[in-house]
Amino acid sequence: MDNIKETVLEVIYSILPITIVITVLQFTIIGLPIETFIQFLIGVLMVGVGLILFLLGVNVGLLPVGEMIGSALSKTNKLWLIIFFGFLLGIVVTVAEPDVRVLSTQVDQVSGGAIPKSILILAVALGVGTFVALAMIRIIFNFSIVYILAIGYGIIFLLAAFTPASYVPISFDSGGVTTGPLTVPFILALGLGVATVLRGKSASSDSFGLVALASIGPILSVLILGVIYG
CATH class of the missing domain: 1.10.287 (Helix Hairpins)
Known part of the structure; x- marks a missing residue:
């Protein structure tokens, strides 16, 4: 109550x-x-x-289930299973994210169908899934998030130089919409469950930073999409 x-x-x-x-x-x-x-x-x-x-x-x-899934995956002691389901859950929760659908609809309208809704949603979902899997690897092997962020944004700025100008703002907006009300709580809870089982309560702070990593994926994927379509 x-x-x-x-x-x-x-x-x-x-x-x-x-x-x-x-x-x-x-x-x-x-x-x-x-x-x-x-x-x-x-x-x-x-x-x-x-x-x-x-x-x-x-x-x-969402929060209890996300944490339970993370804990259950960690208890299997199968690294590939944790990484694979991190990737899969990152994709499906992004497809369900309302903010992503709003952005894809707006982009489809503004571009006159040049960037189809389904393609943009898929690109954003794959980007999130890839970097959630990378976040699981970071938690498992306990290396600094700074390296991933530095390399990720370095590649982003490099790709932006070769991507049509119209795709650059869309890519950064795509990174923003992944911090929506559905994706954030689930991904954080998933990371908390994995980190707690692998290294105890003291390592629960490792679940933070997942959203920052997950935001890099869509930016990269949409920039790559711009290189292909451009």
Whole structure:
């Protein structure tokens, strides 16, 4: 019950500021048609209800399951299994990410179909999956995340020089949308489960940094896509 109350308050505190600002603008500067303003208020209510249900679902289902999967994979002592399922789960959770679908729809519209939705979603998902697998390797062998970030962004800036200019902003936006409300909690919980079993509670901080690594993958994959399509 306390969890529900905390979630409701968290959502209210999140959406209340923007609601107040737009309401003030409505009656001072903007003056939208009353029908549009009513639609906005209805939308705010629906978003609030949806976020409450979503966050409850994340806390009740995604976080515990992600951590349990990470723990169960680690207990098998099969490195290839941990890496493979890290790759697979990175792909499927990205395909389900709402932010990725919003971006792919916008890019498809703006490009006039030159960059199909399905291709962009697949590229982003493969990029996330590859770097989640790389993050699992980092946790297993316990080497610094700094090396991966430095090499990853070095390759990104190198590729950006050979990619059509229109693909560069899309690639960085693709990296941003992978930090959405579905991908982040699941990947962090997965990493926490793996790190906790492999090296104990003291190593649970290794689950952090996974999102940073996962964000590199889509940028690289979309830049490669730009080289191919460009």
